[in-house]
Amino acid sequence: MLFHTWPFLPFMLVVLPGYYLLRRTSLWVPWLLAASYFFYAWWNPYYLLLVVYSTLLDYLLVTFMDHCPRISRGSEVLPPLPPAFGSEAQARRGEGRGEGDSEARGILHRAIHGPKDPLLRLTFVIATGLGLLLIAGAIAGPQTLRPTCAVFAALILLMAIGARLASRRIWLLVSLVNNLALLLFFKYARFVIQNLDQVFAWMHLAIRFPDPSRLMPEGFSYILPVGISFFTFQSMSYTIDFYLGKIPRERNLLRFATFVCFFPQLMAGPIERASQMLPQFQQAPPFRIENLSDGASLFLVGLFKKRALADFLAIYVDRVYDNPGVFPASMLAMATFAFAWQIYFDFSGYTDMARGLARMLGFDLVLNFNNPYLAAGLGEFWQRWHISLSTWFRDYLYIPLGGNRRGSVATYRNLLVTFVISGIWHGAAWTFVIWGLLHAGGIMLTRQLERSQFYRERVPRLLKQAWVFLFVCFAWIFFRAGSMSDVRLIVGRLLTAAWSSPHVPALMLALVLLIWLYQLLCESRLREMLRFSPVRVGLASLMLLYLSLCSGNSGAFIYFQF
Numbered sequence: 001m002l003f004h005t006w007p008f009l010p011f012m013l014v015v016l017p018g019y020y021l022l023r024r025t026s027l028w029v030p031w032l033l034a035a036s037y038f039f040y041a042w043w044n045p046y047y048l049l050l051v052v053y054s055t056l057l058d059y060l061l062v063t064f065m066d067h068c069p070r071i072s073r074g075s076e077v078l079p080p081l082p083p084a085f086g087s088e089a090q091a092r093r094g095e096g097r098g099e100g101d102s103e104a105r106g107i108l109h110r111a112i113h114g115p116k117d118p119l120l121r122l123t124f125v126i127a128t129g130l131g132l133l134l135i136a137g138a139i140a141g142p143q144t145l146r147p148t149c150a151v152f153a154a155l156i157l158l159m160a161i162g163a164r165l166a167s168r169r170i171w172l173l174v175s176l177v178n179n180l181a182l183l184l185f186f187k188y189a190r191f192v193i194q195n196l197d198q199v200f201a202w203m204h205l206a207i208r209f210p211d212p213s214r215l216m217p218e219g220f221s222y223i224l225p226v227g228i229s230f231f232t233f234q235s236m237s238y239t240i241d242f243y244l245g246k247i248p249r250e251r252n253l254l255r256f257a258t259f260v261c262f263f264p265q266l267m268a269g270p271i272e273r274a275s276q277m278l279p280q281f282q283q284a285p286p287f288r289i290e291n292l293s294d295g296a297s298l299f300l301v302g303l304f305k306k307r308a309l310a311d312f313l314a315i316y317v318d319r320v321y322d323n324p325g326v327f328p329a330s331m332l333a334m335a336t337f338a339f340a341w342q343i344y345f346d347f348s349g350y351t352d353m354a355r356g357l358a359r360m361l362g363f364d365l366v367l368n369f370n371n372p373y374l375a376a377g378l379g380e381f382w383q384r385w386h387i388s389l390s391t392w393f394r395d396y397l398y399i400p401l402g403g404n405r406r407g408s409v410a411t412y413r414n415l416l417v418t419f420v421i422s423g424i425w426h427g428a429a430w431t432f433v434i435w436g437l438l439h440a441g442g443i444m445l446t447r448q449l450e451r452s453q454f455y456r457e458r459v460p461r462l463l464k465q466a467w468v469f470l471f472v473c474f475a476w477i478f479f480r481a482g483s484m485s486d487v488r489l490i491v492g493r494l495l496t497a498a499w500s501s502p503h504v505p506a507l508m509l510a511l512v513l514l515i516w517l518y519q520l521l522c523e524s525r526l527r528e529m530l531r532f533s534p535v536r537v538g539l540a541s542l543m544l545l546y547l548s549l550c551s552g553n554s555g556a557f558i559y560f561q562f
Helices: 008-022 026-041 045-066 083-093 103-113 117-139 143-165 168-202 228-243 253-261 275-283 289-321 329-361 378-384 389-396 408-426 430-451 455-458 461-482 484-498 506-522 526-529 533-550
Strands: none
Touching: 008 026, 008 329, 026 253, 045 117, 045 143, 045 168, 045 228, 045 253, 083 143, 083 526, 117 143, 143 168, 168 228, 228 253, 228 389, 253 275, 289 329, 289 506, 329 461, 329 484, 329 506, 378 389, 378 430, 378 461, 389 408, 389 430, 389 461, 408 526, 408 533, 430 461, 430 484
């Protein structure tokens, strides 16, 4: 089910009134959860089991983690909890921090005598027995189920070790392994196998791995589950933040499940943090008429971006990029510029619709885009583009690697690793890896320059914005091209071919120019004009008129494939 298709209208005509009717009862959270599960199951009911599985496992893992002793870490002071969680949660933070024994001695004691906590003792017994059964299945079970049994046996036995040692780190490791294994299997397994087969063929080794589709149970097709990169990252952030002491445990399973699969942002983000969203599910937001009007306005802006702009640009982009060999350099350049705006309008349009729907329900989702093509540096671009993902990688990858605290060499290494993984996150292809490498190289080469007084004060801002946009557009070639051979053809033709007169779609350029001027106005001294009611009503009327008269067929959102 897509926001911009007709089936979504009756869905919201049922969900929204039902939510407001139930918001004074205890049923409003189950109502949102049921709506979210129905929304996801509309795409594929079988793969809803993945969402439920990931939710239940991470909920249980944090529960087990909460029953493990908190090890004192010397003089390190843990960050305070957000005020929204209250004093009881803050009091819980202090439990167990006066442990006199060292962590190693405590682990050794529990390894010999077992944990004191009865829940962990029971978990150890159950996990050990289940792990042994799965090992038997991996050895003597049906041939197609043996790899799956082996993987789950390893996971369950790791849980048994975590229960025996009462180790919070092992429970965290189980969460990370489980979530990343889901991503690896569904998103990257075929890519890894194909590359390994090529390597073995080059080495003249008769080794071939089976296609991962052979491991799928009956009823499941080997396809990438929609939104898997988003809901797994969101769920992982909860377990990581709890382990670090930044948030308390969410004791209500229904609230946690709603946080993981909240339908406005389930498919393509923004990636929310537990510290920001879980407090909003503690009680029903008050009804405010401005939430409905602001949410509907934001949804209309997103719908206009998707139907009137992104889908219109896609006609030109798809025509050129689907067969780049027959087009001159001028049209390849025009299609590349058009794709830069297409993917922005497509993804930010989804985010605006998601934020608008959430606002209509009384919830606030984080800002995910902030006019990224007005950035005056590559570092600033990534502070404006897909903000929820950029901050996720910053907080859970770049900073744990050391960030910029260990010298220039380590900083550049951490930037390289972060951007390469960011590229891989976007897709299982070498084109995405190179896209990440390009951004990593660009930021490493310009990092000191962008911090210099000369760049900040002497270089005209419009010139800085122009070079950043051109660099980002060049990198988009690797993102959009269907293969490395297409990349080589497009880049080679852009750099070497004689340019013929460009075939310029006038309406496409006019729409992009108007949006670009609008964004400049948003960041100028005249931005207050856009807040006047007559201006907002006029813009909304023009968007509705365009949508009713000019928009045609529409496709899925680009980021659904990631």
